[in-house]
Amino acid sequence: MSITKLPDGRWFVDVEPIKGKRFRKRFKTKGEAQRFETTVRQKCAENPAWSIKPKDRRRLSQLVQLWYDLHGHSLRDAPRRLSKLQQLAVxxxxxxxxxxxxxxYAQLRRKRLDEGISGKTLNNELGYARAVFNELRALGEIDYANPLAGVKLLKLQERELSWLTLEQIAELLEAIRTGCDNPHTEPVTLLCLATGARWSEAEKLTPHRLQGNVVTYSGTKSGRVRHVPIQSELADRLRAHWKASGPFTSCITSFRRALERTTIHLPQGQASHALRHTFASHFMMNGGNILTLQKILGHSTLTMTMRYAHLSPDHLQDAIRYGPLARFPAS
Structure with missing residues (x-):
C-alpha cells in the first residue's frame, strides 16, 4: 500500500507511478496524503518527466544577492543599495x-520609526525591498507574489524649503571670503547659486566641463546630463581659479563652518542644499518659467519642481486678485 499511518499519527505516502521514479512525503491527514498520491500519478501519466518542484528555501539575504547579481549591479547606486538591503535582511x-x-516588516518599521529613523529613509528602504521581489518575479526566479505589495508608504510631512535672501547671500559670501582656509569653497558656492546645482555636482565639476559660458553636469542624481549657462564673469573666474589652485576638492566642511559664523539658521540637513533652493526660489520670484526651471535643476518629474511654483509673482498676485476680499473695498 502506498499510504501508511506512522506511529506519530501522520500519514506517509510512498508511491512509484513509473518504475524507477518514486515519491515520498509525510502529511498530517489521510486526505492530504490521498490527494498527493492522486496528483503524482496523474502528473506522471501526462508527462513522465514531471517531478515535484522542491520548496524554495532561499533566505532574504540570498534573494538580495541574486537580485544584485542579475540586475542591481547595473544601478548607479548599486553598492549603497546592496548594503541597505543586506542590513534590512539582518x-x-x-x-x-x-x-x-x-x-x-511593518513591525520592524514601527520600531525603527520610534527609534528616530526618518520616514523618508524608511520609505526608500521599502521601495528597495519591493524592487527585489518584483524584479526576481519578472525574471522568473520566484513564483510567489511580492510579500510587501500591500505595505503602504508612510505619509510624510512636507518640509519647508529654506532659501536665502539677497542680504543673507551677501553675509554668507563675506563669511566664506574672510574665514575659510579652503580656496575652493567660494567658487563652489557661487556655482550652486548660479546654476542650482547640488553641492556634490558643483564640487565634481572639472575644467573641461566648462565650455564657453556653459557648465555641463554629468553623473547626476537623475542620470541626466544638464547644460546650464553662467555669467561670463563667473566663467572667467572659474578658469582663473582652476589655473591657480587646481581642480576642486572636498570643501563642504569649510562651507558649513562658514555658515555657522553667520546669523543664518537653516533646518537640519538643508545646509548645502539651501543654495539649490535659493537659486530655484529667486528664479521663480524673478519671473522664471517653471518648465525651464525643471530642466535646469534636472528633476525627472515636474512634481518636484512645482514646490517652487508658489514663489512666482503671478502666483502671489493671484492670492490678491482672486481672494474673497477682492470684491470689497479696503476701509
Whole structure:
C-alpha cells in the first residue's frame, strides 16, 4: 500500500507511478496524503518527466544577492543599495523568502520609526525591498507574489524649503571670503547659486566641463546630463581659479563652518542644499518659467519642481486678485 499511518499519527505516502521514479512525503491527514498520491500519478501519466518542484528555501539575504547579481549591479547606486538591503535582511532575522510577510516588516518599521529613523529613509528602504521581489518575479526566479505589495508608504510631512535672501547671500559670501582656509569653497558656492546645482555636482565639476559660458553636469542624481549657462564673469573666474589652485576638492566642511559664523539658521540637513533652493526660489520670484526651471535643476518629474511654483509673482498676485476680499473695498 502506498499510504501508511506512522506511529506519530501522520500519514506517509510512498508511491512509484513509473518504475524507477518514486515519491515520498509525510502529511498530517489521510486526505492530504490521498490527494498527493492522486496528483503524482496523474502528473506522471501526462508527462513522465514531471517531478515535484522542491520548496524554495532561499533566505532574504540570498534573494538580495541574486537580485544584485542579475540586475542591481547595473544601478548607479548599486553598492549603497546592496548594503541597505543586506542590513534590512539582518534586522528582519534573514527569513526564508516564501515565509516573509508584510506584518513582520511593518513591525520592524514601527520600531525603527520610534527609534528616530526618518520616514523618508524608511520609505526608500521599502521601495528597495519591493524592487527585489518584483524584479526576481519578472525574471522568473520566484513564483510567489511580492510579500510587501500591500505595505503602504508612510505619509510624510512636507518640509519647508529654506532659501536665502539677497542680504543673507551677501553675509554668507563675506563669511566664506574672510574665514575659510579652503580656496575652493567660494567658487563652489557661487556655482550652486548660479546654476542650482547640488553641492556634490558643483564640487565634481572639472575644467573641461566648462565650455564657453556653459557648465555641463554629468553623473547626476537623475542620470541626466544638464547644460546650464553662467555669467561670463563667473566663467572667467572659474578658469582663473582652476589655473591657480587646481581642480576642486572636498570643501563642504569649510562651507558649513562658514555658515555657522553667520546669523543664518537653516533646518537640519538643508545646509548645502539651501543654495539649490535659493537659486530655484529667486528664479521663480524673478519671473522664471517653471518648465525651464525643471530642466535646469534636472528633476525627472515636474512634481518636484512645482514646490517652487508658489514663489512666482503671478502666483502671489493671484492670492490678491482672486481672494474673497477682492470684491470689497479696503476701509
Amino acid at each position: 534586522r528582519l532575522g534573514d527569513p526564508v523568502g516564501t515565509a516573509f510577510d508584510a506584518a513582520s
